Amino acid sequence: MNASQKQKKTLSFGLATVPILAMLMLLIIGYGIMGLRIEPLLLCSAAVAAVLALWQGFTWEEIISSVVDKLAKAMPVIMILICVGALIGTWMFSGTIPYMVYWGLKLISPEYILIAAFFLTSVVSVCTGTSWGSAGTVGVALMGVAAGLDVSLAAAAGAVVSGAYFGDKISPLSDSTNFAAIVADTTLFEHIQHLLWTTIPSFLLAAAVYLIAGHSNMLGEVATPQRVTDIVNALESLYRFNIVLILPPVIVLWGAVRKKPVIPLMLGACVLALILGVVMQGLSLKQGLDAFIDGFNISMFPQGSEGIIDDVPRLLNRGGMFSMMSTILLVFCAFSFAGALTLTGALNIIINRLLTVIHSVGQLIAATIGTTILVTGATSDGKLALLVPAELFKDAYRRMGLDTKNLSRTIEDAGTVIEPLLPWTSAGVYMATTLGVSTLDLLPWAVQCYAAIFFALFFGFTGIGIAKTSPAAENATNMLATEQEGKPDGL
Numbered sequence: 001m002n003a004s005q006k007q008k009k010t011l012s013f014g015l016a017t018v019p020i021l022a023m024l025m026l027l028i029i030g031y032g033i034m035g036l037r038i039e040p041l042l043l044c045s046a047a048v049a050a051v052l053a054l055w056q057g058f059t060w061e062e063i064i065s066s067v068v069d070k071l072a073k074a075m076p077v078i079m080i081l082i083c084v085g086a087l088i089g090t091w092m093f094s095g096t097i098p099y100m101v102y103w104g105l106k107l108i109s110p111e112y113i114l115i116a117a118f119f120l121t122s123v124v125s126v127c128t129g130t131s132w133g134s135a136g137t138v139g140v141a142l143m144g145v146a147a148g149l150d151v152s153l154a155a156a157a158g159a160v161v162s163g164a165y166f167g168d169k170i171s172p173l174s175d176s177t178n179f180a181a182i183v184a185d186t187t188l189f190e191h192i193q194h195l196l197w198t199t200i201p202s203f204l205l206a207a208a209v210y211l212i213a214g215h216s217n218m219l220g221e222v223a224t225p226q227r228v229t230d231i232v233n234a235l236e237s238l239y240r241f242n243i244v245l246i247l248p249p250v251i252v253l254w255g256a257v258r259k260k261p262v263i264p265l266m267l268g269a270c271v272l273a274l275i276l277g278v279v280m281q282g283l284s285l286k287q288g289l290d291a292f293i294d295g296f297n298i299s300m301f302p303q304g305s306e307g308i309i310d311d312v313p314r315l316l317n318r319g320g321m322f323s324m325m326s327t328i329l330l331v332f333c334a335f336s337f338a339g340a341l342t343l344t345g346a347l348n349i350i351i352n353r354l355l356t357v358i359h360s361v362g363q364l365i366a367a368t369i370g371t372t373i374l375v376t377g378a379t380s381d382g383k384l385a386l387l388v389p390a391e392l393f394k395d396a397y398r399r400m401g402l403d404t405k406n407l408s409r410t411i412e413d414a415g416t417v418i419e420p421l422l423p424w425t426s427a428g429v430y431m432a433t434t435l436g437v438s439t440l441d442l443l444p445w446a447v448q449c450y451a452a453i454f455f456a457l458f459f460g461f462t463g464i465g466i467a468k469t470s471p472a473a474e475n476a477t478n479m480l481a482t483e484q485e486g487k488p489d490g491l
Contacts, residue, residue: 008057013353016346019049020378023337031423031440038423042333049340058343067339074335074380076263077426081324081331083266084136084434085295087252089319090273092296093288095239095281096248097141098316102235104145105228113151114210117142117159118448122203124253125167130174131420131427133256135164136434137249143435147315148231155213157437158445162206164431165417166448170195176382176416183390184408191412194405197465198413198455206447227311234312238301240280248273295320318436327433334380334424341378350374351392361400365410365460368393369453372414380425385415403467410460413452421449 023045030036050063091097108116120142124134139160146156168174170192181191235241248269255265274288287300298304298313341347351374354367368389376385389411397407420427423439432439443450459465 011346011349013349016349019341019346022048039330039333042337042424046337046340049344053340053343063340063343066343067336070335070339074331078328078331079263081327082321083263085319085321085324086270086292087266089291089295090270091248092316092319093291094273094276096245096273098235098239099241099245100141101144105148105232108145110149110151111214113146113149114155114159114214117156118163118210121160121163122166125164126171130256131164131168132430133252135160135431137252144315153437154441155445157435157442159210161420161431161442161446162448166203169412169416170199180386180408180412183387184404186405186408190405191408194409198452201455202448202451205451209447230309231311234308293321295323327429330429331426338379347378361466362461364396365456368410369414372411373418376415376419377422382419386411401469403469406467410456413456417449421446
């Protein structure tokens with residue numbers, strides 16, 4: 001095996017950039033300008049990476065094995081996506097989502113829907129530590145409210161994603177928050193405290209944008225009171241509303257707080273929703289299972305859509321396991337590219353080149369951000385996007401006399417909250433599919449997610465909010481560097 005590995009050709013920096021540049025050009029021109037589907041573009045990118053790997057001396061079997069390894073890691077994500085489809089279908093069947101939409105339409109004014117969506121998903125995600133859970137529960141309901149109020153769905157989706165990832169970023173219950181602290185060799189609460197430097201300004205900026213947008217004509221025409229009344233009356237005529245209908249999302253959120261296994265929890269919430277639909281709504285078990293697999297349809301009610309305004313079927317007819325199949329195909333294509341690219345070792349070559357041009361704190365922060373975004377986009381893996389930059393830059397931060405909590409903050413600013421803004425990542429796919437809005441449409445409105453990058457760069461180049469190491473820790477780092485290099489450290 002070692003002899004075989006020695007025979008592989010090493011990529012130059014120019015060749016290492018080819019698959020990345022090919023993917024970017026295909027997505028920018030094909031998807032962004034020509035409106036082509038993402039899946040074939042990602043497969044073309046995977047083909048470029050595979051050809052490069054074959055040129056290096058890897059066999060087709062090795063390429064396939066690398067792709068399979070990547071897909072194996074993606075299987076939990078795929079199963080969660082399927083469960084989300086089932087969840088939406090059964091919650092429509094039970095009346096859970098319509099019940100939340102019903103009260104949302106009655107209580108939330110159109111001008112406050114964006115700020116309400118942002119705050120509500122922020123609170124839920126902080127309490128649960130899960131962006132996916134908050135988007136898949138209250139987020140879906142809020143999108144229904146936005147549709148009912150005729151508010152821009154792109155803006156509403158952006159507000160939901162911003163709020164969901166605010167909590168995912170700073171909640172002590174979040175796996176990404178804990179993981180970022182671990183890989184950067186800092187403590188959880190030091191990491192969270194330091195994150196506030198970039199997260200709070202981003203939060204306030206996002207809140208201001210949503211508040212101003214809601215009170216201006218940026219959202220276009222909003223629904224008339226009569227239209228909202230018609231939707232509310234239609235929901236009342238179809239469903240028997242009762243507070244017990246919120247039990248399924250309560251169970252999901254409770255499980256998220258208690259760190260229960262996600263898939264059994266979601267399936268359990270589906271079963272409960274099926275029972276509620278049969279008992280509370282008088283629908284049949286067969287209809288419930290149809291909603292579970294194929295999605296809910298208003299025709300399941302005896303009266304169907306007779307006398308119901310067109311907005312209601314558009315609101316209710318959704319969900320089901322099959323609704324996630326196109327999404328799963330996208331995940332397969334993205335991870336095929338990631339698997340072939342990983343085998344070539346191109347990312348390591350690109351990143352090592354970046355490390356040679358860093359001379360200041362601002363440059364170090366910028367390089368960390370660039371690397372994190374690069375790894376996120378190239379691997380479609382949120383955990384790798386935290387791990388790889390942390391391993392690469394950890395020593396560089398210490399040598400510059402910087403506390404590693406600066407590193408943990410930066411990789412979260414550029415990794416955790418940027419992942420849902422890339423259409424081919426699992427987070428991007430999940431948010432777009434769950435909320436029913438394409439990633440590029442919601443991206444401008446996800447202010448909380450991308451604003452942190454600009455604040456991180458600002459603080460890096462100005463020195464504001466940059467934590468230095470203690471003298472004792474810095475001396476220890478310098479001594480270690482001296483031992484390793486055989487010469488005094490330049491710092």
